[in-house]
Amino acid sequence: MINRTISEIAEMIGAASSFAEETANLRVQGVSKDTRNDVAGSLYIPLIGASFDGHAFAQDAFHKGAVASLWQKDHPNPPQDVPLIYVDDTLLAMQQLATAYRKQLKVRIIGITGSNGKTTTKDLVASVLSTTYKVHKTQGNYNNHFGLPLTILELDEDTDFAVVEMGMSGRGEIELLSQIAQPDIAIITMIGESHLLQLGSRLEIARAKMEILKGLSPDGVFIYNGDEPLIEQVKAEIMLSGNIRSIRFGQSKYNDYYTDYIRLGEEGTFFTVNGMPDPLYYIPLLGQHNATNALSAIAVAKVLGVSEEQIVDGLSSLQMTSMRIEKLTAASGLTILNDAYNASPASMRAALDLFDGLTGYKHKYVVLGDMLELGEEQDEFHREIGARLHPEHIQGVYAFGSLAKAYVEETGKRFPAGRVHWFEDKSELIGHLADKLTDQDVVLVKGSRGMKLEQVVHQLLEK
The missing domain is CATH 3.90.190.20 (Mur ligase, C-terminal domain)
Structure with a gap:
């Protein structure tokens, strides 16, 4: 998790601060937004929602051991005699802090979006990479403008890879998350019908999902479902860096990675890839669609030098987020x-x-x-x-x-x-x-x- 002094944090978000000189070098370890959880040693971030305002709990956060707190300038009655960092908007400041922290880390980030399969793919990628590297992944549903910055700020400085999920309900949201995370590898699982109410057509949904490329490293890798023509259509609309490598996966043999033999077992699915009888992969998930999701994890692993043996082990030892079949x-x-x-x-x-x-x-x-x-x-x-x-x-x-x-x-x-x-x-x-x-x-x-x-x-x- 982030470990910086109060003055360093204020500098990272370009904020004014209110604390005694002797406290400027106090170290903050992690951030917190909920005083019902452990806030000791952390930077408290009083977020504002439709039915809550975290500023009301700032004093409680200090009582429970928070080292410092953000404070939105338009809020009266700030706590006295405690380290406060004044900002125009606490949510924006948290996003700015996450962006700055990500730039200071050597971590490489895999960003995942898509209408379906995001969480399954996240878990598959993390499981495979964890056989070889130190990996952190999005927990629960922390995949939006609140959750992704918090995920970034949870990263230890020696983390090799972070696998982050990016959700959305409208245009511009994935672009924001991509600009914060600055992924080295971007994955789009598929384009479905979710959010037709907000966006009106599958083409507009595809355009919204393709915003993940906005923050992709200029020499990054784009891994996507090659069975979806809308991705190809929108990709042609975007001026991608010539150094970005594209890899396609899916059920069609025209993809770089495609499923071949598929068999359902008692608790999971066996499959082979690209017509090769060996290795026989196994995932403790049922369904051809999950075998397709696993292809993107295999593609990531191949790019990052994970051995075939470790890929097989990582897929078979998957620990899934609950409530996905x-x-x-x-x-x-x-x-x-x-x-x-x-x-x-x-x-x-x-x-x-x-x-x-x-x-x-x-x-x-x-x-x-x-x-x-x-x-x-x-x-x-x-x-x-x-x-x-x-x-x-x-x-x-x-x-x-x-x-x-x-x-x-x-x-x-x-x-x-x-x-x-x-x-x-x-x-x-x-x-x-x-x-x-x-x-x-x-x-x-x-x-x-x-x-x-x-x-x-x-x-x-x-x-």
Whole structure:
């Protein structure tokens, strides 16, 4: 984590300061934004949100051991007799501090964005690189204008690589994150339909994702899904440095890295690359789409000199962030595929394709929630997903949410009566489904984060 004196931090963000000369050389170790966590020794950053203002807790931060605090100039009544660094905007100052700190480090950064697969790819890349280097990765959902600067400021000075996730909801957001992180390698996993509500078209989504190149090192590496023509289209619109190297991955044999043989195992996926029978890679994740995500990690590893043996070990020992098609076993023996973190048409298709291919279960059920932020075509997208559900593969469909009615309307055209259900109360859904389940069954739970379908998963685990 950042370790600088108070005066050095003030200089890094070009800020005025208010502290006695004898405290100028006090060292700050790390930053904190929440006094409910450990703030001892840190720089407290009082961020301002829609329903909170961290300035109200600055005095508490000092009581708990913070060494110094930022203070926004337009806020009255600053704490007295404590080291304060005055800034115009505390969020902007945190971003400036992260940018300055990143420039002082020798760390190389891999930035990852895309409509789906960001977190999975982040975890895959970090796992492979960790076999050879000291690696830090984005924790949880720290992938926005708050989280990415905090991730940078968590880096130790001897970190070899940082793998950072970059999320967005509109234009300009990825560019900001890329300019802060200054990645050496940029990855775009895919272009989907998420954020159509804000951006209007997949082409505009592609343009927003391609902003990751704004901060890419002039001699950096751009790794992207070569099966997506929109990336190529937008790439042609951008004047890239002649020294930037491009590497494509995907399912087509025209890519630099493509999956060949793919086989689903009990707990994960086996696959080979570029038509070569050896090595046989394994990831403890289910689905062809995850094998495709793994290709970008293999590409990164090859660029950075990780041995083939270490790549194989890194992929097979992956530790995943939760709620990305996480295979769980309930107390009853029921199998649950928890994919409740997010949902878009692309990720829903991938999850259902995986689910269709699963064998060895007596009955298969799906619990599907709304897919959010899809704009004017949201009903059409939900109907398309409903049309993909087939009674020969799935015993029962359980839909939750107002938009999810479209699943039911489509599936009801093909499923026998009594096998398709819609609920507006999760407790009723859980009770109805739980009565049908046995230890020989499997349930897929998937929906947008705002639907909070992890509550269904937690309840089923206890049944």
